[in-house]
Amino acid sequence: EVQLVESGGGLVQPGGSLRLSCAASGFTFSSYWMSWVRQAPGKGLEWVANIKQDGSEKYYVDSVKGRFTISRDNAKNSLYLQMNSLRAEDTAVYYCASFLYSSKDYWGQGTLVTVSS
Amino acid sequence: DIQMTQSPSAMSASVGDRVTITCRASQGISNYLAWFQQKPGKVPKRLIYAASSLQSGVPSRFSGSGSGTEFTLTISSLQPEDFATYYCLQHNSYPPTFGGGTKVEIK
Numbered sequence: 001e002v003q004l005v006e007s008g009g010g011l012v013q014p015g016g017s018l019r020l021s022c023a024a025s026g027f028t029f030s031s032y033w034m035s036w037v038r039q040a041p042g043k044g045l046e047w048v049a050n051i052k053q054d055g056s057e058k059y060y061v062d063s064v065k066g067r068f069t070i071s072r073d074n075a076k077n078s079l080y081l082q083m084n085s086l087r088a089e090d091t092a093v094y095y096c097a098s099f100l101y102s103s104k105d106y107w108g109q110g111t112l113v114t115v116s117s
Numbered sequence: 118d119i120q121m122t123q124s125p126s127a128m129s130a131s132v133g134d135r136v137t138i139t140c141r142a143s144q145g146i147s148n149y150l151a152w153f154q155q156k157p158g159k160v161p162k163r164l165i166y167a168a169s170s171l172q173s174g175v176p177s178r179f180s181g182s183g184s185g186t187e188f189t190l191t192i193s194s195l196q197p198e199d200f201a202t203y204y205c206l207q208h209n210s211y212p213p214t215f216g217g218g219t220k221v222e223i224k
Contacts, residue, residue, distance in 0.1 A: 037161075044204060044215055044216075044217055044218045045153070045155075045161060045204055045206075045215045045218075046215065047206075047212055047213040047214070047215065050213075059211050059212065060212075061212045062118075062212070095160065095161070097161075099151070099163055099166075100208055100213065101208075103166065103170070103172075103173070105162065105163035105166075105172055107160045107161060107162070108160070109160060110160065
């Protein structure tokens with residue numbers, strides 16, 4: 001069974017940092033592009049970042065460039081999102097997912113990040 | 118960035134109705150278009166990829182069509198479990214962008 005399990009969300013003050021993790025199992029993690037997608041409360045979906053299978057290519061939405069860093073450790077079947085200089089508008093459920101460049105569609109359950117003082 | 122405009126933003130329909138949702142891209146995206154379904158409190162689920170390919174396990178009442186700038190998602194006969202919000206996504210160029218969503222409610 002494919003599983004993507006996110007962790008690391010929580011409440012953080014504006015300007016603070018968080019590191020999200022996503023543990024993958026049930027599929028060959030190293031063979032897939034991986035993405036982070038977020039959804040602000042009551043709002044639509046927003047793609048945040050993705051990373052190629054070997055980590056050699058990374059892409060970000062403009063609103064997080066220079067603040068967020070996506071990375072992966074294929075030996076640990078894990079995806080990460082380091083989030084710095086957090087803002088109120090970063091408040092959202094963050095999903096780990098793999099659906100780009102693939103016929104497969106894998107999503108985690110999401111982890112809530114709340115940026116508030 | 119490519120803007121994806123979905124219409125309608127919300128609609129009411131009855132079980133058995135044929136439902137069509139449209140997504141327009143601000144520039145040509147070939148067939149790099151996917152459709153997702155999301156139920157309240159649940160994880161998004163892809164229904165269609167490459168504009169018209171049915172995701173494995175998705176009922177055949179769902180279909181997608183289009184190329185270039187205009188795309189449609191059709192539900193041939195709406196079922197009770199299909200009441201949800203639907204999103205299109207383009208991934209022809211970075212950043213991938215979602216449409217604003219179409220909420221399908223029970224009439």
